[in-house]
Amino acid sequence: MCELLGMSANVPTDIVFSFTGLMQRGGKTGPHKDGWGLAFYEGRGLRLFQDPVASCESEVARMVQHYLIKSEVVIGHIRQANVGKVSLVNTHPFVRELWGRNWCFAHNGQLADFSPAPGFYRPVGETDSEAAFCDLLNRIRADFPEPVEVNDLLPIIVEACQGYRRCGVFNCLLSNGEWLFSFCSTKLVEITRRAPFGHAQLRDAELTVDFQTETTPKDIVTVLATEPLTQNETWTTHGAGEWTLWRLGECVARGRGDEPAC
Amino acid sequence: MCELLGMSANVPTDIVFSFTGLMQRGGKTGPHKDGWGLAFYEGRGLRLFQDPVASCESEVARMVQHYLIKSEVVIGHIRQANVGKVSLVNTHPFVRELWGRNWCFAHNGQLADFSPAPGFYRPVGETDSEAAFCDLLNRIRADFPEPVEVNDLLPIIVEACQGYRRCGVFNCLLSNGEWLFSFCSTKLVEITRRAPFGHAQLRDAELTVDFQTETTPKDIVTVLATEPLTQNETWTTHGAGEWTLWRLGECVARGRGDEPAC
Numbered sequence: 001m002c003e004l005l006g007m008s009a010n011v012p013t014d015i016v017f018s019f020t021g022l023m024q025r026g027g028k029t030g031p032h033k034d035g036w037g038l039a040f041y042e043g044r045g046l047r048l049f050q051d052p053v054a055s056c057e058s059e060v061a062r063m064v065q066h067y068l069i070k071s072e073v074v075i076g077h078i079r080q081a082n083v084g085k086v087s088l089v090n091t092h093p094f095v096r097e098l099w100g101r102n103w104c105f106a107h108n109g110q111l112a113d114f115s116p117a118p119g120f121y122r123p124v125g126e127t128d129s130e131a132a133f134c135d136l137l138n139r140i141r142a143d144f145p146e147p148v149e150v151n152d153l154l155p156i157i158v159e160a161c162q163g164y165r166r167c168g169v170f171n172c173l174l175s176n177g178e179w180l181f182s183f184c185s186t187k188l189v190e191i192t193r194r195a196p197f198g199h200a201q202l203r204d205a206e207l208t209v210d211f212q213t214e215t216t217p218k219d220i221v222t223v224l225a226t227e228p229l230t231q232n233e234t235w236t237t238h239g240a241g242e243w244t245l246w247r248l249g250e251c252v253a254r255g256r257g258d259e260p261a262c
Numbered sequence: 263m264c265e266l267l268g269m270s271a272n273v274p275t276d277i278v279f280s281f282t283g284l285m286q287r288g289g290k291t292g293p294h295k296d297g298w299g300l301a302f303y304e305g306r307g308l309r310l311f312q313d314p315v316a317s318c319e320s321e322v323a324r325m326v327q328h329y330l331i332k333s334e335v336v337i338g339h340i341r342q343a344n345v346g347k348v349s350l351v352n353t354h355p356f357v358r359e360l361w362g363r364n365w366c367f368a369h370n371g372q373l374a375d376f377s378p379a380p381g382f383y384r385p386v387g388e389t390d391s392e393a394a395f396c397d398l399l400n401r402i403r404a405d406f407p408e409p410v411e412v413n414d415l416l417p418i419i420v421e422a423c424q425g426y427r428r429c430g431v432f433n434c435l436l437s438n439g440e441w442l443f444s445f446c447s448t449k450l451v452e453i454t455r456r457a458p459f460g461h462a463q464l465r466d467a468e469l470t471v472d473f474q475t476e477t478t479p480k481d482i483v484t485v486l487a488t489e490p491l492t493q494n495e496t497w498t499t500h501g502a503g504e505w506t507l508w509r510l511g512e513c514v515a516r517g518r519g520d521e522p523a524c
Contacts, residue, residue, distance in 0.1 A: 044386050045350030048310060063325040088307030096359060100384035120382060122362035124306050 002092070002108045003032055004188070005076035006173040006224035008180040008246035012070035013221050015040075017200070017209045020065060021229040024204035025078060026055030032078040035091040038064060039104045040071040041177040046102040047071075050091045072248065073180050075173045077106035089125035093173075094133050096121055098140065099147040101176045105133040108226055109169030109185060132170070136160050150179050150245065154253065157181060158243050162257070165241070173224065180246040182224050184238035191235045192222040192249065200230040220249030264354070264370045265294055266450070267338035268435040268486035270442040270508035274332035275483050277302075279462070279471045282327060283491040286466035287340060288317030294340040297353040300326060301366045302333040303439040308364040309333075312353045334510065335442050337435045339368035351387035355435075356395050358383055360402065361409040363438045367395040370488055371431030371447060394432070398422050412441050412507065416515065419443060420505050424519070427503070435486065442508040444486050446500035453497045454484040454511065462492040482511030 005022050007015050019038060027033035036055035040047045047069060051058040055078050077092035084090035093106040107129035114128045119138030123130040139160055140153060157174070161183040164170040170185040182188060193200075195218075197211035215221075224244075228235040238244070245253040267284050269277050281300060289295035298317035302309045309331060313320040317340050339354035346352035355368040369391035376390045381400030385392040401422055402415060419436070423445040426432040432447040444450060455462075457480075459473035477483075486506075490497040500506070507515040 042350045045314075045353070047312065047350065050309065052307075059329050060325070063322070063329075067321050067325075088304045088309065091307070097383065097386060100386055102386055121359065124359060124362055124364055 002077055002079045003030065003226040004106055004108045004171060004173050004224065005074070006180055006182060007071070007074040007221065008249050009072050009219070009221040010248035010250070011216070011219050012072055013219070014068040014070050015074045015076070016065055016068060017202070017207070018223055018225070018229050019076060020207055021202040021204045022076060022078060022225070023055035023061050023065075028056040029204040030078075032080040034079045034081040034086045035088075036061060036076070036078040037092050037106070038074065038076040039093045039095065040069050041073040041102070041175070042071060044101060044177055046095060046104060046177065048093065048095060050088060052086050052088045052091050073175050073177055075104050075106050075175055075180070077108075082110050083128045084126035087125070090127045090130075092129060094130045096133070096137055098137055098176070103137065103174070103176050105129075105136075105172065105174050107132060108171040108187070111164055111167040111170065114164070114167045132164050136174075151253070154245065158183070158255065161243065162241065171226065178247065179252070180224070181243065182238070183243045185240060187226050188224060188238040188242075189226070189228050189235040190222060190224050190238065190244070191228075191230075191233055192220065192251075194220045194249075199232070201232045203229060203231045222246055222249050222251070264339055264341045265292065265488040266368055266370045266433060266435050266486065267336070268442055268444060269333070269336040269483065270511050271334050271481070271483040272510035272512070273478070273481050274334055275481070276330040276332050277336045277338070278327055278330060279464070279469070280485055280487070280491050281338060282469055283464040283466045284338060284340060284487070285317035285323050285327075290318040291466040292340075294342040296343040296348045297341040298323060298339065299354050299368070300336065300338040301355045301357065302331050303335040303364070303437070304333060306363060306439055308357060308366060308439065310355070310357060312350060314348050314350045314353050335437050335439055337366050337368050337437055337442070339370075344372050345390045346388035349387070352389045352392075354391060356392045358395070358399055360399055360438070365399065365436070365438050367391075367398075367434065367436050369394060370433040370449070373426060373429040373432065376426070376429045394426050398436075413515070416507065420445070420517065423505065424503065433488065440509065441514070442486070444500070444506045446504045447502060449488050450486060450500040450504075451488070451490050451497040452484060452486050452500065452506070453490075453492075453495055454482065454513075456482045456511075461494070463494045465491060465493045484508055484511050484513070
């Protein structure tokens with residue numbers, strides 16, 4: 001299995017604190033030693049850092065920790081390989097261009113006997129995760145050759161995720177840089193930090209941050225993760241089939257199973 | 263204008279020496295201060311490092327210099343902006359997935375009044391370069407929905423490059439990780455290093471390398487660049503309309519204008 005990390009914020013925010021916690025689980029406090037990746041949106045642009053080695057031993061990860069990249073949307077992943085060997089090509093997140101935007105995807109779980117019909121988007125590596133991402137984009141593109149708003153896409157995306165979930169475990173994060181979508185099959189938690197900000201203490205490393213000194217009163221930052229990253233904050237647990245849509249740190253849509261609600 | 267850097271090798275080779283020379287031209291010995299990018303293939307996987315700042319001042323560039331990434335195909339670029347503002351989204355190289363492989367492209371030059379028909383692949387940023395790359399992939403995909411060998415593609419690729427060249431200046435590098443293609447409109451040089459290896463002295467920095475101590479007798483490494491990177495070696499200059507195709511460090515096809523030849 002793997003661990004996911006997502007962030008949506010209303011101001012460019014660095015993810016170093018959360019990533020520092022997550023990367024310990026990449027071979028130190030957790031078994032996810034088979035690679036890691038972190039994608040930062042900068043406007044429509046995307047920076048993707050990946051390494052098919054344990055994040056706790058990765059030189060690229062250390063660089064990312066010290067180089068404070070600020071972003072409004074981040075998707076991260078640490079991997080414990082099941083389908084597909086340990087290699088760069090099998091390292092999440094995966095990226096494809098759709099309608100002139102960078103779409104980014106990471107998956108926690110495993111799909112059994114998953115072999116979608118070949119389409120325009122095709123996996124480069126061997127993971128079931130990348131195959132699901134390509135299938136999802138092919139479905140979107142088949143229904144909408146031209147760009148539409150995310151609200152029009154949600155039914156397709158949620159239905160597709162429900163379908164993948166029937167093949168196994170499917171927790172995922174998806175973004176096009178404007179919004180961040182999550183789907184929970186088994187494990188996903190969220191926290192939204194806003195004023196008044198307080199201290200947070202990582203569960204996986206000896207690190208505390210005082211968000212008050214690093215933020216302005218207007219900042220809103222939501223973090224999604226497979227398991228809580230801090231030990232002194234209350235994270236909200238998502239249920240099976242629950243999906244959320246975030247924009248600028250705020251939840252703009254949320255639903256469960258076939259029952260979308262806002 | 264911009265500067266290009268390409269490498270094709272028969273063993274995974276680090277590009278640090280050449281990149282160290284090139285990055286000086288990104289704001290120090292040259293005016294190309296508007297961003298840089300370096301794409302390394304690792305099998306079918308691709309590592310892409312980019313920064314929309316001068317390479318001589320880039321923290322990511324320093325990390326790439328010290329972290330010896332070895333690759334058989336590399337495409338690099340430093341940018342002096344003409345079309346499109348200075349931002350990550352306008353920073354070369356550009357990447358798209360085609361037929362389940364990562365295709366990578368960088369361009370030196372400028373195209374006037376270039377507005378290709380919209381297709382499946384669409385630019386994320388505003389550069390004429392990314393628009394040309396998308397147009398090239400759309401043409402390939404229109405003629406070949408399913409994968410074909412590069413020899414079958416060469417006529418389409420060369421014809422497209424000739425067309426872009428008629429719109430302005432079009433020097434480019436293109437790769438799918440198996441091969442490296444170049445097209446020269448105005449400026450491109452090449453060098454192939456093989457045994458017996460000697461010393462090389464950069465033109466843009468006080469740095470000499472003794473390739474003999476870093477290679478085996480079987481190594482073959484070709485470097486392509488806008489201008490020679492070393493001062494004590496003989497670089498071969500490409501003519502207007504000349505294209506080359508490299509695999510594992512060796513030239514496997516070469517031609518000029520409408521006259522392909524090997």
